[in-house]
Amino acid sequence: xxxxxxxxxxxxxxxxxxxxxxxxxxxxxxxxxxxxxxxxxxxxxxxxxxxxxxxxxxxxxxxxxxxxxxxxxxxxxxxxxxxxxxxxxxxxxxxxxxxxxxxxxxxxxxxxxxxxxxxxxxxxxxxxxxxxxxxxxxxxxxxxxxxxxxxxxxxxxxxxxxxxxxxxxxxxxxxxxxxxxxxxxxxxxxxxxxxxxxxxxxxxxxxxxxxxxxxxxxxxxxxxxxxxxxxxxxxxxxxxxxxxxxxxxxxxxxxxxxxxxxxxxxxxxx
Numbered sequence: 001x002x003x004x005x006x007x008x009x010x011x012x013x014x015x016x017x018x019x020x021x022x023x024x025x026x027x028x029x030x031x032x033x034x035x036x037x038x039x040x041x042x043x044x045x046x047x048x049x050x051x052x053x054x055x056x057x058x059x060x061x062x063x064x065x066x067x068x069x070x071x072x073x074x075x076x077x078x079x080x081x082x083x084x085x086x087x088x089x090x091x092x093x094x095x096x097x098x099x100x101x102x103x104x105x106x107x108x109x110x111x112x113x114x115x116x117x118x119x120x121x122x123x124x125x126x127x128x129x130x131x132x133x134x135x136x137x138x139x140x141x142x143x144x145x146x147x148x149x150x151x152x153x154x155x156x157x158x159x160x161x162x163x164x165x166x167x168x169x170x171x172x173x174x175x176x177x178x179x180x181x182x183x184x185x186x187x188x189x190x191x192x193x194x195x196x197x198x199x200x201x202x203x204x205x206x207x208x209x210x211x212x213x214x215x216x217x218x219x220x221x222x223x224x225x226x227x228x229x230x231x232x233x234x235x236x237x238x239x240x241x242x243x244x245x246x247x248x249x250x251x252x253x254x255x256x257x258x259x260x261x262x263x264x265x266x267x268x269x270x
Contacts, residue, residue, distance in 0.1 A: 050086040054079050106149050106241060110267040113144045113177065113186060120157045124165070128173065131165055138176040145267040146186050148242045153264070156238045157188070160246075160260065163231050164190060167257075179266065188262040239264070 057079040066072040121137060128135040146153075164173065174191040236246040239262060247261040 047086065047090075050082040053082040054086075057082070106152070108147055108149055108242060110145045111148045111150045111153065113146050113188075113264075114139060116150065116154050116157070117175070117177070117188075119154055120161065123158050124161050127162070128165060132171065133165060134172045135161075136172065136174045138174065140177060140179070143270040144177065144179065144186055145269070146264040147267050148244070148264055152238050153242065156235045157262070159231060160235050160262070161190065164192070164260070179269065181266075184266045186264045186266050188264070190260040190262075192257065192259060 057075045060066060061072055061075055066075060117137060117139060121135070125135050161173070161175075172193040174189075174193060176189045176191065178187045178189065179185075180187060232246065232248065239246050242264065244262060244264040247263070248257060249259045249261065250257055
């Protein structure tokens, strides 16, 4: 094989990898856009609640329904607390709205896992609460760094938990981080605290993302609704592109899912 042929094959491989990364970035941006829109719609009542409290308390004060100045001050304090709650909600919503999309080019670097999970918690917790679900995290006190693309990992974990919440039939979801020092891997485990119904589709076959992308590359604004199984497939591809792995733990006899496990390369622990 001559030098020119080797260079051509290397260029083809580079373009193939670039297309794959662009494809992943496109679908991830699309799904994050849907997540943000759904998030804002689902927590609308969370915003209405403190607003209604402030309006009711102010109405009581303005119409002289307070028995004495002490009760009036109590109403003002409660109104101030409601405004503080609203301010906190707005801060979280703004933070989610400003979450940057990942770039087409994969950027593997040392990432602070605790920082990423804090952002994931911020994006998911309100949604979990509005769904009547308690979202709990168990993270070591040490600072754990993994090799990953920061934004892709952030979005992948957010979408993964979002899919789980949409199927969750229990009242609690636990995220636990564990370190395998022998294999130099970090494990992010999602325990459903029960089971959820097994998807009626193969998670690695339904709605082939690559084919969908090729069929619609000339019209990228088209909205392609992908199934939950394909979302798992997309997340698995994202993790694999960063040297990680997604494992779906199933109970085949009962056709249920019991937990999920994300593995990532360990960079260092401080």
